[in-house]
Amino acid sequence: MKKHDGLSWFVFSIIFGFTLPDSQGQLVVSPVGPSRVDTTAGSNLTLVVSFSGAPDPAVTWFKGPLPVITWIIGSNSPPDVATEYEEVLRLEPNGSLGFVHVPLNYGGDYSVEMTKSGLGTASVNFTLRVFESFQNVTLTVWPDLIIEGSEQFLLQYSMLRGVLEHQLWFFNGRPITPEDNPRYSERPGSLAVRHPHRNDTGRYTVSLSNPFSSVTLHQNVTILYGPDEPRIQISPLQDFYLSGDSLTLSCQADGSPQPLVEWTFAGKTLPDTPAGVLNLSRVLTNQGGVYTCELRNQMTGVRQHQSVELLIYERPSGRARCSVMANNNRSLRYECRWSGGTPPAKLSFPDFSEGDTLENLTLTVNASGEMDGKIVTCQAQHPVENSRCNITARSPQNFLPTVRTDVDPAGQIVVSIGCLSRAEPPAVVSWFRGGEPVSDGNLISDDTTQLDIRHYNVSVLLFQNYTCSCRNPLGGRSKVVHLQEPSISNFSLFPHKDGTIVTLTWEIPPTSIVTGFDVQMCGPRLVVGDGTDSREKGEEFRTIMRKPGSARSADVFHLNPKSTYRFRVLPRALMAEGQPSRPDRIGPPSGLSGPAVAGIAAGIPCSILFLLLLCGLICSAIYWRKTKTRQTRYPVTTTQMQTPHIVLPGPPKSPPDYNRLRPTSSVLSVAPPSFVPPPPVRVATTV
Structure with a gap:
């Protein structure tokens, strides 16, 4: 709003006063124009008012609760203006308030109050908003590297000058509404995205505006993630390969940027593996073993690895x-x-x-x-x-020694070796230690089929060879038992349906000395009682439970179905540790590949079309058969000489099928009963 000179406003006030209806001696003040005024800093404007009902009232303008200028309209004395407002405020002859080069901080609520003795007080309120145009606005993102699963990332804008009225945020052209998505947090000057994931990668836009200026800024954000769980594919896929075969190993995983792939075998890095593809041509038996694929995110340094074992066999020469x-x-x-x-x-x-x-x-x-x-x-x-x-x-039947390990109350390892040969008459067992007969009766059972050996140190037991000799009058058989250190011969893992429980089973070699087992796990901590996961991952195996030597299975509870775990079993002979079992894993299954999904999607319409065609052919065949069956057949009449009736030879003819001549069930409300013809009767006519 531009400032007018005093004379113009005075003439306008006189004309407006004559046009107003009779106020019946009551002072009335009203705004001329809107009571909410927007302007730019440095411009001139006037908050225009008009009054009626009393001549020359006293006028006072307030900024908020503070009076800034007072005057009696028509008075020869100048208006009383507050010292800090003298350079800006001007009072017009009709009581309107003018601003000269209004500063930015002069925005706010203004009110005018007019008073006349005997006629009371009248007032009008104004709201003045002072804006600046936007200059040098920039949009930045923090931090520079945004990793999936981090706490948050922040989009911030800054400007050299400007007064903001509205800000709007967009993601890939769609408005961002924090009310619909609690991961977004919008504040003046910034937008926070909590717990970012890969789907947050895209273009972010902020639109800033006020009544006199607007600006739109864009920022591309990339969420770094991966590598995900590696996927190894073998082509052709076989249980084992023969010496001279050729095959290909490929390793892939999702990630941003695309992870780098590296293959290792026998502790050495294999060269020439572009795009994670390893070609093995005319393999030899020494190339069989465990191949490990390692994927690395070059931006975040995160690594993932996966291993696969190749079995390469060669047939023995000749025959047994x-x-x-x-x-x-x-x-x-x-x-x-x-x-x-x-x-x-x-x-x-x-x-x-x-x-x-x-x-x-x-x-x-x-x-x-x-x-x-x-x-x-x-x-x-x-x-x-x-x-x-x-x-x-000729010989008696063979036998297989058995070995059982316990711990006696004194803390000694007790190894019980049993030898029992199927013989008739029963064989008598003789025991030898290192070739010398065992004469201590406390070590041999009453039926001589079992030998008990005790010692505190398992290594002492491993140095001894024991022989059991089974003889009868027909002959004899001897067996040497070489005790083995603690070891696992077979290990299996069986996850339950819900993925929170897994059952481990294992076996040990027949002659292995084992007094207990440590069940070990590598992966996230087990889910605690309140259902949360600590998110702490262990790179090393740790013992989660202990089992006695007689145990062959263990159940592990409180697993997170979305996490990956590795398990193994470590055998023990008191404090001596043996070789652990091979580790086995449990985790989320991988989904169908893109080509498999596309194949299924393409096959469904073809299958439906084939079924429709087949149904059409069946219906056409049924209709044709019914039409052919319902055709009327008429007898053929011929003129012949009358001959005497002769008894017909052969069996009597069956009566016609009356059921076929009756209406079908589709045209009847109730299915008719079936017609049962009478039994055939042979009739002879004599003329």
């Missing part, structure tokens, strides 16, 4: 060969060989032993007349091919 030799003319020595394969072939005598031996199997038995003519078979098993050979000899 069996032989039998005399041993001191008192026993027979059976031998079975099949060497040269990778892995070595497992050999066994099914009639004598349940165990397997690699490449070379030897069995010594006493000679007896009953063994003549007995066929002994050696089974040779290899992943590529199986073989067998037969030997003829």
